[in-house]
Amino acid sequence: xxxxxxxxxxxxxxxxxxxxxxxxxxxxxxxxxxxxxxxxxxxxxxxxxxxxxxxxxxxxxxxxxxxxxxxxxxxxxxxxxxxxxxxxxxxxxxxxxxxxxxxxxxxxxxxxxxxxxxxxxxxxxxxxxxxxxxxxxxxxxxxxxxxxxxxxxxxxxxxxxxxxxxxxxxxxxxxxxxxxxxxxxxxxxxxxxxxxxxxxxxxxxxxxxxxxxxxxxxxxxxxxxxxxxxxxxxxxxxxxxxxxxxxxxxxxxxxxxxxxxxxxxxxxxxxxxxxxxxxxxxxxxxxxxxxxxxxxxxxxxxxxxxxxxxxxxxxxxxxxxxxxxxxxxxxxxxxxxxxxxxxxxxxxxxxxxxxxxxxxxxxxxxxxxxxxxxxxxxxxxxxxxxxxxxxxxxxxxxxxxxxxxxxxxxxxxxxxxxxxxxxxxxxxxx
Amino acid sequence: xxxxxxxxxxxxxxxxxxxxxxxxxxxxxxxxxxxxxxxxxxxxxxxxxxxxxxxxxxxxxxxxxxxxxxxxxxxxxxxxxxxxxxxxxxxxxxxxxxxxxxxxxxxxxxxxxxxxxxxxxxxxxxxxxxxxxxxxxxxxxxxxxxxxxxxxxxxxxxxxxxxxxxxxxxxxxxxxxxxxxxxxxxxxxxxxxxxxxxxxxxxxxxxxxxxxxxxxxxxxxxxxxx
Numbered sequence: 001x002x003x004x005x006x007x008x009x010x011x012x013x014x015x016x017x018x019x020x021x022x023x024x025x026x027x028x029x030x031x032x033x034x035x036x037x038x039x040x041x042x043x044x045x046x047x048x049x050x051x052x053x054x055x056x057x058x059x060x061x062x063x064x065x066x067x068x069x070x071x072x073x074x075x076x077x078x079x080x081x082x083x084x085x086x087x088x089x090x091x092x093x094x095x096x097x098x099x100x101x102x103x104x105x106x107x108x109x110x111x112x113x114x115x116x117x118x119x120x121x122x123x124x125x126x127x128x129x130x131x132x133x134x135x136x137x138x139x140x141x142x143x144x145x146x147x148x149x150x151x152x153x154x155x156x157x158x159x160x161x162x163x164x165x166x167x168x169x170x171x172x173x174x175x176x177x178x179x180x181x182x183x184x185x186x187x188x189x190x191x192x193x194x195x196x197x198x199x200x201x202x203x204x205x206x207x208x209x210x211x212x213x214x215x216x217x218x219x220x221x222x223x224x225x226x227x228x229x230x231x232x233x234x235x236x237x238x239x240x241x242x243x244x245x246x247x248x249x250x251x252x253x254x255x256x257x258x259x260x261x262x263x264x265x266x267x268x269x270x271x272x273x274x275x276x277x278x279x280x281x282x283x284x285x286x287x288x289x290x291x292x293x294x295x296x297x298x299x300x301x302x303x304x305x306x307x308x309x310x311x312x313x314x315x316x317x318x319x320x321x322x323x324x325x326x327x328x329x330x331x332x333x334x335x336x337x338x339x340x341x342x343x344x345x346x347x348x349x350x351x352x353x354x355x356x357x358x359x360x361x362x363x364x365x366x367x368x369x370x371x372x373x374x375x376x377x378x379x380x381x382x383x384x385x386x387x388x389x390x391x392x393x394x395x396x397x398x399x400x401x402x403x404x405x406x407x408x409x410x411x412x413x414x415x416x417x418x419x420x421x422x423x424x425x426x427x428x429x430x
Numbered sequence: 431x432x433x434x435x436x437x438x439x440x441x442x443x444x445x446x447x448x449x450x451x452x453x454x455x456x457x458x459x460x461x462x463x464x465x466x467x468x469x470x471x472x473x474x475x476x477x478x479x480x481x482x483x484x485x486x487x488x489x490x491x492x493x494x495x496x497x498x499x500x501x502x503x504x505x506x507x508x509x510x511x512x513x514x515x516x517x518x519x520x521x522x523x524x525x526x527x528x529x530x531x532x533x534x535x536x537x538x539x540x541x542x543x544x545x546x547x548x549x550x551x552x553x554x555x556x557x558x559x560x561x562x563x564x565x566x567x568x569x570x571x572x573x574x575x576x577x578x579x580x581x582x583x584x585x586x587x588x589x590x591x592x593x594x595x596x597x598x599x600x601x602x603x604x605x606x607x608x609x610x611x612x613x614x615x616x617x618x619x620x621x622x623x624x625x626x627x628x629x630x631x632x633x634x635x636x637x638x639x640x641x642x643x644x645x646x647x648x649x650x651x652x653x654x655x656x
Contacts (some may be wrong), residue, residue, distance in 0.1 A: 009527035017468070326511060327512070330505070425485035
């Protein structure tokens with residue numbers, strides 16, 4: 001009992017030194033909680049924005065498409081028969097699904113409407129306007145003009161793209177891309193809407209047009225490159241994906257192709273949004289991991305501080321240590337004394353750091369930090385356009401708290417080690 | 431009670447070996463009030479440390495209550511110190527953050543099977559015995575040098591060890607206080623029948639001792655019994 005009391009009183013006895021060390025630990029905890037919550041918030045928001053604007057919960061592709069998806073291949077299609085089977089499978093599950101044909105295109109703008117002529121490479125999405133609105137949030141993020149309607153011949157462009165080329169609603173641009181079979185198609189289209197979304201990729205390079213119009217222009221013959229699907233009614237995404245995959249497999253019996261006299265392809269493949277955007281997920285995790293390395297070093301610095309404090313405490317209190325040993329106190333008891341001291345200092349720093357960190361996180365959850373000046377110009381990997389908001393991350397907070405307390409205690413363990421190896425007489429003599 | 435037989439102790443200081451004790455033999459009886467006297471470097475503190483099991487012999491044997499303690503490992507020597515030895519230091523070595531009561535209680539907290547209540551009673555009793563009644567809750571910084579040494583004596587005696595070792599107990603005290611402390615230790619020696627062994631070069635301590643063992647260059651050069 002006295003040992004613990006002694007440890008806590010020693011923290012107070014050397015209060016200035018204890019305070020400085022506690023501040024070092026507190027700062028470590030504060031920054032860890034703050035940065036972890038920020039990265040967690042960015043990761044979560046980025047993931048949400050990928051799902052809301054790019055992928056949905058899962059995507060369904062024709063076999064072969066997934067491996068080449070980065071190049072937007074125009075050779076793996078879900079044909080009309082596949083589509084009808086798929087839509088039958090979708091109707092069995094509680095999902096919303098949007099058929100899409102995605103291709104790389106060149107957007108030309110001339111001096112008729114724009115100040116200067118030029119071109120920009122864009123990602124063209126041929127979509128069914130109503131179904132797209134059920135799956136994605138882009139249709140609900142029109143900054144000016146309107147969203148597409150079935151049979152529309154106009155296009156909707158991302159807001160940053162519009163800003164970059166000086167486009168406004170009502171302007172006409174030329175779009176050039178390869179049609180199915182490899183021919184080049186160029187057509188003029190009026191910009192009917194400009195979308196300002198939370199996803200920088202959409203704002204920067206997305207162009208939307210009506211699927212039926214694209215079908216006509218690109219000789220798609222009713223085919224699409226993908227379906228984007230969102231699950232409705234809850235459930236674990238992985239389980240829902242499995243169920244949907246089973247539905248699709250059931251809808252596509254393993255019969256010889258053309259058994260019904262139709263051009264049949266193999267069953268479509270289903271991929272989660274994490275698989276589709278694996279690069280983005282990996283990049284986010286790498287950034288998060290890299291930041292944690294910095295935080296680890298911050299803790300190491302704090303640990304050196306505590307270790308130094310405890311070393312000074314040990315050196316100054318050799319007589320006390322010698323006296324305790326002469327009374328018969330074992331090495332473990334004395335180490336325990338310093339461990340409790342380290343823990344107490346760590347506890348003060350951790351409580352203060354956690355309190356301050358929570359205040360900062362609360363502010364960051366509510367208001368966030370506006371990084372639009374950076375994110376507009378550079379691709380940071382996160383699908384966030386401007387305000388980066390933190391999110392409460394209890395797991396991260398617990399890690400910071402436990403880590404700080406463990407480090408404070410563990411590093412306090414070692415400084416007493418050397419002195420305790422000596423004979424009691426040597427400790428008292430020194 | 432204590433039998434010291436041909437004990438030698440050699441220290442290594444840098445590359446040099448220093449022979450602090452050279453084959454010392456001595457028998458100390460229960461209830462003795464004995465002073466080890468001699469100039470600095472004579473080996474008196476070294477001998478005290480070896481008796482107190484806080485240092486290990488280079489050669490020779492020491493037995494305490496019939497138990498050979500000189501060859502024991504640190505853990506076993508710890509137990510011997512817990513049960514049989516009390517220490518009084520020149521600079522008191524009190525814990526500054528603890529009160530007089532808590533400092534004394536430190537010695538009892540290692541004794542198994544003793545309740546908190548009993549600890550409090552024994553501590554109060556011994557503090558009263560050394561003349562510190564009413565000062566139990568003072569911290570060392572609120573006590574004079576003599577009072578601090580009284581706390582140190584109480585701490586050494588509270589667990590009722592058969593042997594108390596005191597290293598220059600009066601060296602940091604003025605002569606009047608030193609005399610009082612010696613008188614107190616003598617009284618406790620008589621009432622508790624505790625063996626007291628001092629290391630000293632204070633003539634006053636030598637005067638008060640019943641046995642005076644003189645040491646010089648690590649050897650016993652004389653012994654006076656009074």
